[in-house]
Amino acid sequence: MLHTLRGRLVVSCQAYPGEPLRDPDSMARIAESAVIGGAAAIRSQGLDDIRAIARRVTVPQIGLWKVGSDGVFITPTLEHALAVVDAGADVVAIDGTRRARPDGLTLEQTIRELKQRTDVLVMADAGSVDDAVAAEDAGADIVGTTLSGYTEERPRTSGPDLDLVHALSTRLTVPLFAEGRIHTPAEARAALDAGAYSVVVGTAITHPTSITSWFVDAIEREDARAADGRLPR
Ligand SMILES: CC(=O)N[C@H](C=O)[C@@H](O)[C@H](O)[C@H](O)COP(=O)(O)O
Numbered sequence: 492m493l494h495t496l497r498g499r500l501v502v503s504c505q506a507y508p509g510e511p512l513r514d515p516d517s518m519a520r521i522a523e524s525a526v527i528g529g530a531a532a533i534r535s536q537g538l539d540d541i542r543a544i545a546r547r548v549t550v551p552q553i554g555l556w557k558v559g560s561d562g563v564f565i566t567p568t569l570e571h572a573l574a575v576v577d578a579g580a581d582v583v584a585i586d587g588t589r590r591a592r593p594d595g596l597t598l599e600q601t602i603r604e605l606k607q608r609t610d611v612l613v614m615a616d617a618g619s620v621d622d623a624v625a626a627e628d629a630g631a632d633i634v635g636t637t638l639s640g641y642t643e644e645r646p647r648t649s650g651p652d653l654d655l656v657h658a659l660s661t662r663l664t665v666p667l668f669a670e671g672r673i674h675t676p677a678e679a680r681a682a683l684d685a686g687a688y689s690v691v692v693g694t695a696i697t698h699p700t701s702i703t704s705w706f707v708d709a710i711e712r713e714d715a716r717a718a719d720g721r722l723p724r
Contacts, residue, residue, distance in 0.1 A: 492551055497688055499530075502526075503534035515543035522544045534693070538577075541575065541579055563586045565586045566584060568596070576611045581612065583613055586638070587626040598615065606630065617635060618644050622642075634668070636687075637671055638671075640672070670693075671691075673695065
């Protein structure tokens with residue numbers, strides 16, 4: 492299955508707690524729209540969303556289960572990962588950092604158990620070069636740059652962390668998925684050019700609140716007004 496994702500776009504369809512689109516049917520419709528646009532796979536969050544999306548699209552699904560938003564929160568334990576597999580994900584995305592996990596298992600133990608009990612592929616969401624190398628050693632099938640800028644190890648760049656993608660492209664043997672703050676088609680292309688196997692885009696395609704705010708910021712900021720001679724200060 493992985494070869495179908497080489498050089499392709501994965502679209503992450505997620506809505507956050509309390510948001511209007513936080514509803515499995517809405518996410519499934521967005522996922523289907525992304526597939527019609529050419530997405531090779533969907534990344535999704537939460538068991539109900541994974542089930543709804545699996546009913547609606549036929550492309551592979553990378554599933555995860557977020558628990559909170561601090562520390563180890565992306566599919567933090569083996570039990571969460573097994574539930575994601577049970578919901579219908581083809582790939583389970585789990586925290587792939589070197590931090591302690593809430594269930595006390597190491598990343599290697601978690602992956603080994605998943606492989607013994609299921610035939611799922613494992614995507615390790617890493618935040619640094621050291622995370623990524625350790626995740627590959629631990630048996631991950633895919634390594635993502637998902638957590639770059641969200642742990643202590645690397646600064647949060649305004650766009651994608653292309654330096655990390657570039658550094659990992661020669662270090663890893665498993666497919667490297669560039670993910671995180673890819674906001675334009677040009678940045679997606681740059682991530683592939685930097686050595687990514689696939690590119691994952693979420694917010695810029697599937698989060699209308701953020702996209703709207705980017706436009707609002709651009710047209711309402713004082714300095715934007717000043718820069719445009721047609722508008723009075
Ligand atoms: C750090 C974290 O929680 N990342 C999450 C991982 O699933 C999602 O909230 C992101 O939307 C996803 O990684 C795609 O990234 P972006 O939305 O920047 O294209």
